[in-house]
Amino acid sequence: MRLPGPRGHMSSALVSALRLPPPPQPALLVSGGTREAWQDDDLQLSLWICYELRMRGFDDVATGWEDHPALAQFHAALETRWETALRSLTEVTSPVALSDEGLSELRGHHAFWQPRREMRSVLRDIQGDAYGTRSERTHSVLFTVTLRDLDPFSGVDEMPAPTLALANALSLFGLHRRLVGALVGFLTAVDTIGGDPFAQLLPVQCPPEDVRLGFTACHELHARLTQHVHASLQAGRTSLRCRRPPVSSRVNVGC
Structure with missing residues (x-):
């Protein structure tokens, strides 16, 4: 399994960093999102990547990241933000009867x-x-x-x-x-x-x-x-995100 496409500043910095050998002082910072944690794509994807790297790994992650202290600190900060959000949840939303x-x-x-x-x-x-x-x-x-x-x-x-x-x-x-x-x-x-x-x-x-x-x-x-x-x-659209475009080695000229 390969790293997914990023969805914001945090996940972009994380994915870019993981593809290269870790530098002496990696710059992985948790930024505050503008959306609630449960619907923050950047936060949720960054956290998911950290969990998957710990549990199963990715084929395109450079050696040395899995137990790196900077990544562990970044992951812990993400978890703290997520756990705080989970503890604030109350059952106020009614599930929808779907077609x-x-x-x-x-x-x-x-x-x-x-x-x-x-x-x-x-x-x-x-x-x-x-x-x-x-x-x-x-x-x-x-x-x-x-x-x-x-x-x-x-x-x-x-x-x-x-x-x-x-x-x-x-x-x-x-x-x-x-x-x-x-x-x-x-x-x-x-x-x-x-x-x-x-x-x-x-x-x-x-x-x-x-x-x-x-x-x-x-x-x-x-x-x-x-x-x-x-x-x-x-709204006439799928609830899933768009599929990533296939990787191609050809260069297209014109449309």
């Missing part, structure tokens, strides 16, 4: 972000040991290996910010042991929006407020995604 065309498009979004059925056994291990003896790093590695063993996400260039937001919420909750309750809540909410059932994985030890964080995030972000799909189709 057959809308449901067909929604399935494309779901295929990108929803946890796969194959994740069930490892997620049970993660949640069952949430308050056990595993370290934060071991917990993170277990979640990472789970995703790495699955087929890599495809079509990221077609996915809008609301879809990336759901994928990034799942990664944030899954990669941090302190947020395992939010992971449980998120996966429990997947049951109610037509995904594979994960509710039976709910461990009683999880603090209710943590579970509520993940449950609310999944429900609210998904409701906003359905509204995005509906509004796009009502």
Whole structure:
């Protein structure tokens, strides 16, 4: 899998930097967006790239970036902004009853972000040991290996910010042991929006407020995604982003 096309200043600087060997002091800065975090394409894509580099990697990233301190600091700053936004969410958006065309498009979004059925056994291990003896790093590695063993996400260039937001919420909750309750809540909410059932994985030890964080995030972000799909189709356009033009070695003269 190759790096996706950038969508703003942050993701452009990130993609450009990752394609070259890291300099002594990489300039990767988190800038404040003008849109809410869940619909900020630049933020969501930058965060998604950081997660994917950590979990599966990209074919065109130069050696030396995966564990680079500057990238880790950049990623942590993105996560802080995203977690703050998730904690401020409340369930105020009603999902839209979509037409057959809308449901067909929604399935494309779901295929990108929803946890796969194959994740069930490892997620049970993660949640069952949430308050056990595993370290934060071991917990993170277990979640990472789970995703790495699955087929890599495809079509990221077609996915809008609301879809990336759901994928990034799942990664944030899954990669941090302190947020395992939010992971449980998120996966429990997947049951109610037509995904594979994960509710039976709910461990009683999880603090209710943590579970509520993940449950609310999944429900609210998904409701906003359905509204995005509906509004796009009502406007006569697809809810997906435009496909990237194919790379060609030919030089076209004239039109």
